[in-house]
Amino acid sequence: MKSVLELKNVKKKIGRKEIIKGISLDVQPGEVFGFLGPNGAGKTTTIRMIVGLIGITDGDIIVDGNSVRNNHGEALKKIGAIVENPEFYKFMSGYDNLKQYARMYQGITKEKIEEVVEFVGLTKSIHQKVKTYSLGMRQRLGLAQCLLHDPKLLILDEPTNGLDPAGIREIRDHLKKLTKEKGMAVLVSSHLLSEMEMMCDRFAILQHGEIIEVQSVHETQTEENASTYLLEVGNVASIQNWIERTEGISLEGKLVKVEKPKQELPDIIKVLVEMDVDIYTVIPQSKTLEERFLEKTAAQGGY
């Protein structure tokens, strides 16, 4: 499939400091891709390069086949973005704000405006002045605004900042609809792993201007990654000694906890059977994304 967004060894120097040190990645249609990293990791700087707010020092960014370096105008037409807080005319209605914005593009019809307003759930309040809107409503208006020109790529920098759990869920549902139903590609940034896990299909972990790992949220949750198993057995008391003697085996309540790679599990089960222990269930414990993430970043010198 043709990528909607491609970063090819992108670098950014500001003064003498190399802030982005060669980032490469691709985002596919229908995918929510996340940038995860602590403050200062380089998320905003990378996003600002993608949307053309700052120049690219080296490498290139391709949006739907258009180079941001060489064909900036075409590349930008394919992007809808909320990078800084969207600015609105507070004394105008939401609708008039959208109409105003639509003038910057060609061919945005009244119907299109109504369609995006309905999509973000603002139909009832779209004719009220923006100054009466809550933060969540402004966020929705911002989203409506960047969908007006039917972008192939939607970019949201820290979209959940300041939102309550219901607002966060709303954003997540919108992103799902846009990607899975309309085939749009979405790039979101956040410093919260839990949000990445909820919103994204894949995410890149950024640290000190580099990608240290790209993870698929689905993969990290499969049983294949399990290295801890809980065994429900018949008579725990009879194997107490064996549990104490054996490395990687412990008790968790009445369950036997086995912390070993999957390929060693059959041998453990054989030993138990030979000791005449009844095994009722084997429960794989997938490592949570959080655990995998902490392992990864610790290996890289801490998050």
Ligand SMILES: Nc1ncnc2c1ncn2[C@@H]1O[C@H](COP(=O)(O)OP(=O)(O)OP(=O)(O)O)[C@@H](O)[C@H]1O
């Ligand atoms: N104009 C600039 N001049 C000098 N340094 C800059 C400039 N812009 C960004 N930086 C530095 O680049 C690094 C990356 O900043 P960036 O804002 O991209 O991080 P971030 O991951 O988006 O973090 P945050 O969530 O805080 O925005 C930081 O160390 C920052 O101090």
